[in-house]
Amino acid sequence: MFFFEVLSSQLFLVIVWSFSTIITSLVSVVSLPNNESVPALFVFGDSIVDTGNNNYINTIAKCNFRPYGKDFGGGNQPTGRFSNGLTPSDFIAAKFEVKKLLPPYLDPNLKREDLLRGVSFASGASGYDPLTSELALVLSLSDQRDKFREYIKKIQNMVGETTTTTMISKSIYILCTGSNDITNTYSFRRLKYNISTYTDFMASQATKFLKELYGLGARRIGIVGLPILGCVPFQKTMRGGFKRACSDSENQAAILFNKKLSSQIDILGKNFPEARLVYLDIYNPLSDMIQNPSKYGFEVADKGCCGTGYFEVGFMCNALSKICSNRSNYIFWDSVHPTERAYNILCSEALDKNINKFF
Numbered sequence: 001m002f003f004f005e006v007l008s009s010q011l012f013l014v015i016v017w018s019f020s021t022i023i024t025s026l027v028s029v030v031s032l033p034n035n036e037s038v039p040a041l042f043v044f045g046d047s048i049v050d051t052g053n054n055n056y057i058n059t060i061a062k063c064n065f066r067p068y069g070k071d072f073g074g075g076n077q078p079t080g081r082f083s084n085g086l087t088p089s090d091f092i093a094a095k096f097e098v099k100k101l102l103p104p105y106l107d108p109n110l111k112r113e114d115l116l117r118g119v120s121f122a123s124g125a126s127g128y129d130p131l132t133s134e135l136a137l138v139l140s141l142s143d144q145r146d147k148f149r150e151y152i153k154k155i156q157n158m159v160g161e162t163t164t165t166t167m168i169s170k171s172i173y174i175l176c177t178g179s180n181d182i183t184n185t186y187s188f189r190r191l192k193y194n195i196s197t198y199t200d201f202m203a204s205q206a207t208k209f210l211k212e213l214y215g216l217g218a219r220r221i222g223i224v225g226l227p228i229l230g231c232v233p234f235q236k237t238m239r240g241g242f243k244r245a246c247s248d249s250e251n252q253a254a255i256l257f258n259k260k261l262s263s264q265i266d267i268l269g270k271n272f273p274e275a276r277l278v279y280l281d282i283y284n285p286l287s288d289m290i291q292n293p294s295k296y297g298f299e300v301a302d303k304g305c306c307g308t309g310y311f312e313v314g315f316m317c318n319a320l321s322k323i324c325s326n327r328s329n330y331i332f333w334d335s336v337h338p339t340e341r342a343y344n345i346l347c348s349e350a351l352d353k354n355i356n357k358f359f
Contacts (some may be wrong), residue, residue: 033359039167040118044144045176047124049089052080052104054124056081059137061125066319084333085340089120127181128205158299166218178223203260220358224280228287237310276352278357285349304332
């Protein structure tokens with residue numbers, strides 16, 4: 001999501017994964033509308049919602065090692081989730097009463113029941129801009145779309161076309177990406193775009209992907225906006241000067257993109273009346289959490305739990321890194337990704353008030 005601008009290009013790429021939907025560790029109870037059920041959940045995006053797909057591809061954008069997974073399951077179980085425990089994909093699945101854990105699609109050990117209840121196609125360090133995933137050697141949105149097509153064929157072979165069509169139309173879809181485009185790839189695109197035209201390009205790519213999902217049968221889609229990018233610990237370290245202030249340019253870019261994304265979602269909703277397209281804001285909830293940590297029971301908002309908390313993420317947060325003793329006091333696990341508890345709160349803020357809009 002956020003990245004080194006000055007360090008080696010490999011480091012610069014490894015940390016570039018987006019920030020966007022954010023969910024819960026102790027999932028708050030939200031009832032689905034009467035007579036509504038969700039057969040499956042499908043998630044697309046970057047490291048916030050990647051539950052382990054990058055474990056199975058040749059990229060350095062991985063976290064299948066300690067201390068990641070410090071609080072997962074019985075503890076010390078690194079799964080490829082970019083946090084100390086559960087992540088948004090898992091909590092959204094629980095919110096919609098689908099399952100407790102959402103597996104990565106590329107897991108070779110997936111069982112029939114795993115496939116039938118949904119998977120994550122997300123890949124850490126990806127984005128809307130195709131160049132973002134090329135630089136990090138991860139799955140682009142186009143790759144993720146193709147994996148979904150492949151998935152549909154598998155399900156058709158299992159349960160038949162009619163049942164598959166119904167399942168696909170009634171399932172929930174989450175799209176969560178874009179931060180890496182702003183914090184990483186834009187610096188490579190400056191000769192072609194200014195920030196206004198680049199966010200136009202990002203919004204057009206988002207629209208294209210949503211149309212493709214609709215064409216494949218998706219109808220209930222949640223689209224997560226960008227977070228307050230410039231106030232994440234890594235960005236404060238790299239761009240905030242001696243005082244580690246928030247990066248206003250990145251915050252303004254996120255606001256600009258979110259406005260364009262929300263507008264495009266409104267237009268698509270009018271063109272596709274059968275669809276339920278739901279914009280999920282996490283910029284404002286995360287901003288309030290960072291500015292008023294005690295309001296949410298946090299003590300530390302300006303650094304992560306791993307290492308110094310200022311720049312460690314991905315392979316720089318490793319078994320040799322010292323970690324904080326009380327993760328629940330921290331908003332951020334590493335210098336980019338929130339803790340399980342922060343995901344918990346953000347999920348409730350972003351999703352609970354919007355859950356009926358999916359039906």
